[in-house]
Structures are given as structure tokens and as C-alpha cells.
Amino acid sequence: MPGKYTLTYFPVRGRGEATRMLLADQKQEWTEDVVTGEIWQKGDLKKSCVFGQVPRFQDGDFVLVQSNAILRHLARNHGLYGQDAREATLLDMVNDGVEDLRVKYARLIYQNYDAGKAEYIEALPAQLRPFENLLAQNDGGKGFIVGKKISFVDYNLLDILQLHLVLAPNCLDSFPLLAAYVQRLNARPHLKTYLESEGRKQRPINNNGKQ
Ligand SMILES: N[C@@H](CCC(=O)N[C@@H](CS)C(=O)NCC(=O)O)C(=O)O
Numbered sequence: 001m002p003g004k005y006t007l008t009y010f011p012v013r014g015r016g017e018a019t020r021m022l023l024a025d026q027k028q029e030w031t032e033d034v035v036t037g038e039i040w041q042k043g044d045l046k047k048s049c050v051f052g053q054v055p056r057f058q059d060g061d062f063v064l065v066q067s068n069a070i071l072r073h074l075a076r077n078h079g080l081y082g083q084d085a086r087e088a089t090l091l092d093m094v095n096d097g098v099e100d101l102r103v104k105y106a107r108l109i110y111q112n113y114d115a116g117k118a119e120y121i122e123a124l125p126a127q128l129r130p131f132e133n134l135l136a137q138n139d140g141g142k143g144f145i146v147g148k149k150i151s152f153v154d155y156n157l158l159d160i161l162q163l164h165l166v167l168a169p170n171c172l173d174s175f176p177l178l179a180a181y182v183q184r185l186n187a188r189p190h191l192k193t194y195l196e197s198e199g200r201k202q203r204p205i206n207n208n209g210k211q
Helices: 014-025 037-042 044-048 067-078 085-111 113-137 152-167 176-186 189-195 198-202
Strands: 005-009 030-034 056-059 062-065
Touching: 005 014, 014 067, 014 152, 014 189, 037 044, 056 067, 062 067, 067 085, 067 152, 085 113, 085 152, 113 152, 113 176, 152 176, 176 189
Parallel strands: 005 030
Antiparallel strands: 005 056, 056 062
């Protein structure tokens, strides 16, 4: 039985948003423990986090960090980790692909935005193509990224695609399956309610104002 959920994170989408979307879509309540710059500068919270970074997540008295471990924990709690070991392994594989893209995106946003944006967008089709191919291989792309049920990776992939649609609004024009996938997931009733909520609309994407 999961305990009460709390997400401790900066007031941005960042590495917290896939978790928020998973929780909202799975009809879970959670507390936002907002980390302001002032709180972070004090240093106590940083010291209390295993790797000195947030997001931190509490499931009752179980405290964890690392955004992908948080997603996997919630996947185990809510049946979002595939229907068997083979699907779970495929989900791990795709999630690692999402993580690779997230690291590249974060490097652009935080280290090279002005000088690197055009080149990044030019190279984006090659980064997105594998996900279009994976979707095509799973029931012709009509459902989820792996298997017949939504998984933690769908929320993570949806988040990274939403981020890229802000960065490069036409980036899915050549990827019809991914474009339809984003529309389909965005339209899931509980997720839609969350995406249209003021809290979500007001939350910046990244911590430095770039997007
Ligand atoms: N691998 C970690 C990375 C966490 C991370 O980069 N956290 C950043 C915010 S997104 C952070 O805490 N930055 C403040 C710092 O490092 O002092 C994860 O996936 O959770």
C-alpha cells in the first residue's frame, strides 16, 4: 500500500514533471514541497539528499531520489511496469533512450542555448526517429510505447516530447505516430485536467527561463 506522496522539487517542470503527470493520470494525490532558491541556498536540503540533488520523493516514510528511480517506484506501486519481465526490460531500454535525450536537452538549455539551439533543432529528427520506429513496432503505433497498457515510460516520453514541442513546435511534423501519441495521451481525462490546471500552466519549464 503506498503511503502519502510528497514531491520535493524546484517550482519548475524539469525532472519532476513526468512524475507529476503519472500521479495525476493515476488519480493519485500528492503534496508539492516547493524548493525555492532561498531554501536550496541554505544547503540543509541538499545535504539531506543522497546525491545532493532533487527531485526527492516520499512515499510515506520511504524517501528516495533520482527521477527515474521515482518513476520506477511508482510504476511498481501502480502496475505501470509492463505485463512481464520482457516488457519490463523493454521499458527500461526505452526509458534509457528518453534519459539520453533529456541529458542532451538539459545541456542545451543550461549550457549552450543561444549558440546551440539551431544546431540542436537541425539534429533533432535523428533523435526522435527511434521513438517513432519503436511506436510503429508496437501495434502499428496506435497505443503505448511498449505493450498494451500505459507505463511509466509513456509519461517520461510524453514529457520529453512536450518539451521539444515548445523548443521546436514543428519537430513532430515528420513523425505522425509520435504526433498522434502526444495528442492521445494529452487527451486522457485525468491528465488533461492536470495539463489544463493553473498550477501546471504557471509552472516554468526550466530553472533559467529558457525553453
Ligand atoms: N540524475 C538526477 C539528476 C538530478 C538533478 O540534476 N537535479 C538538479 C535539478 S533538475 C539539482 O538538484 N540541481 C541543484 C544542484 O545540483 O545543486 C535525477 O534524475 O534526479
